[in-house]
Amino acid sequence: MDLHQQLKDLSQKYSFENVHLKKEEQSPYLEVSLQLQEEHIEKFIEKAGQLSSIVESCANMVSIFDDSAPKEALMQTSLRCAGRDTLFIRTTPSMVKILIETLFD
Numbered sequence: 272m273d274l275h276q277q278l279k280d281l282s283q284k285y286s287f288e289n290v291h292l293k294k295e296e297q298s299p300y301l302e303v304s305l306q307l308q309e310e311h312i313e314k315f316i317e318k319a320g321q322l323s324s325i326v327e328s329c330a331n332m333v334s335i336f337d338d339s340a341p342k343e344a345l346m347q348t349s350l351r352c353a354g355r356d357t358l359f360i361r362t363t364p365s366m367v368k369i370l371i372e373t374l375f376d
């Protein structure tokens with residue numbers, strides 16, 4: 272499944288208000304921005320203390336199935352909040368789905 276379809280499916284599954292994708296040229300990374308609703312923000316706050324371990328766990332899982340992205344690249348995933356309701360995730364394409372599901376399930 273292509274990345275745009277994955278993001279569309281995730282947007283429907285979690286009812287994100289807006290989802291945007293920006294691919295970094297000459298880089299294995301991309302940036303996904305999610306406009307969150309109140310329930311997403313609450314869930315994200317609940318998991319805020321575990322973000323490093325969540326990224327590492329997702330990187331371990333992805334590295335088992337995707338040998339094109341070294342674990343070191345996966346571990347450079349970053350999350351940042353902007354404004355009151357936007358979450359930016361910078362990561363590799365293979366990590367997007369599992370990371371969003373782990374954060375919001």
